[in-house]
Amino acid sequence: MIIHDISMSIHPDMPVYKNQKEKRPVLRFLQGFSTGESCASNLTLDTHTGTHVDAPLHMLPGGKTIDNLDLARVITRCKVLDFSFIQEKITRRELVVKNIEKGDFILLKTRNSYTEQFEYDFVYLDKTGAAYFKELAVTGVGIDALGIERNQPDHATHKTLFQAGIVILEGLRLKEIAEGSYFLFAAPLKITGAEGAPTRAVLLQ
C-alpha cells in the first residue's frame, strides 16, 4: 500500500485565500522547556485555510454543519482527473469526455498544484461543471485550490453542489498524483457546529 499525502502544510507563511492576513494560522508555544517540563502549543486556524472540507452551512443558511458529515462520504474510493492543461476554469465540456459515474468522488487536479503561493487567477469549477456533477450524482468533489470557485458573486458552484448533497473538499495538493483510481481518506476534525473543518487528506494506492 502506498500512502500519498495530499494535504497542505500548516504554517504562518502558507498560501491563504486572497492572502488575507486573518486567514493565516498562528501557532503559539504556551509552554516550553524553559518554563516547564514539556512543550505545548496552541493553534489558531481559519476553518477554510489549508486542506479542509466545507459543510453546507458555509453557503446555505440553516445548512448542515461539519460534525454531521457521514464519514463514509470522505472515506471512499475516488478518481483523480487531470486537468493540468486548463488555464481558466473547468466546465461541463471538459468533464463530459471523462469517465465519471454515479457515486464517484472526483478530485480535480489542475495547474494550481504546481504553485506554492496563492494565485488570484486559480483554476476553478464553474457552475456548468457543478451542474454536470449534480446530474451525474457524484458523492463528492475535491480541488487543489482554496476555493472550488473564485468567489463568484452568486456562489453558484458551491450552492449547486451543496444542494445536491455533494461533499466539497478544498486545498488539495495533487502535483505528484497521476490520473487514476485511489482510496481517499479525508475525515475532517469533528468541530461541533462549524461550517467547515481541516482534514489531513491522503490517498491510498
Add this chain to the structure above:
Amino acid sequence: MIIHDISMSIHPDMPVYKNQKEKRPVLRFLQGFSTGESCASNLTLDTHTGTHVDAPLHMLPGGKTIDNLDLARVITRCKVLDFSFIQEKITRRELVVKNIEKGDFILLKTRNSYTEQFEYDFVYLDKTGAAYFKELAVTGVGIDALGIERNQPDHATHKTLFQAGIVILEGLRLKEIAEGSYFLFAAPLKITGAEGAPTRAVLLQ
C-alpha cells in the same frame, strides 16, 4: 466496511486536561450570513486537546515535530485491548497476558471511555507498561485519556515511548469498540514545527 469514529467532538464544553480554561477550544464566526454572503469561522485549539497525536518534541528537547511523522505509522493495522476492568493504571502485569507482537499498534480501552468529563484519576499507562511496549517494539500506543500518563513528575511513560520511537495517540473514544483487530487511520494535521496535532481518528473493520 464499517467505519468507527473514535474521536472526541471539539466544542467549548468538551473535557480538557485538568479542566484548564486555556485548553478549551474557541470557535469564532468571523463572517456570518448577516454580514456576508457566506459563513466562515476560525478555531483556536490547544494541540493536546481532543483526539491528537503527540510528537517527540512534546517531551524531548530537540525531538521530532509532528510534520515529520511518517504517515505509515498512523495508517496501519491495530489491536484494541480491553482494560475496562482496571481502576488505576495499566502495568506490565496486565499487558503480558495479552497477545501483543512486534510491530503492533495497540489501543488501550479503559473505563475512561465511559465518562464524558475529565476525570482527575483517569486510568493511564505506567512506566512498566511503557517499558514492556519498548521491549516488544510496538509501533504505536493509543489511549482513551487526554494523557497517556497522569503528569507523573518524570514523564517516564512518554519519554520511554518517545525514545523507543513509539507513536503516542491520545484522546480516543472507545466505548463502542470491542477488543480485536482493526485498521487505524489517525493522520494528524500537518502543522509545521508543532509538538502535537489534532487528528480525526477512525477504525475501519
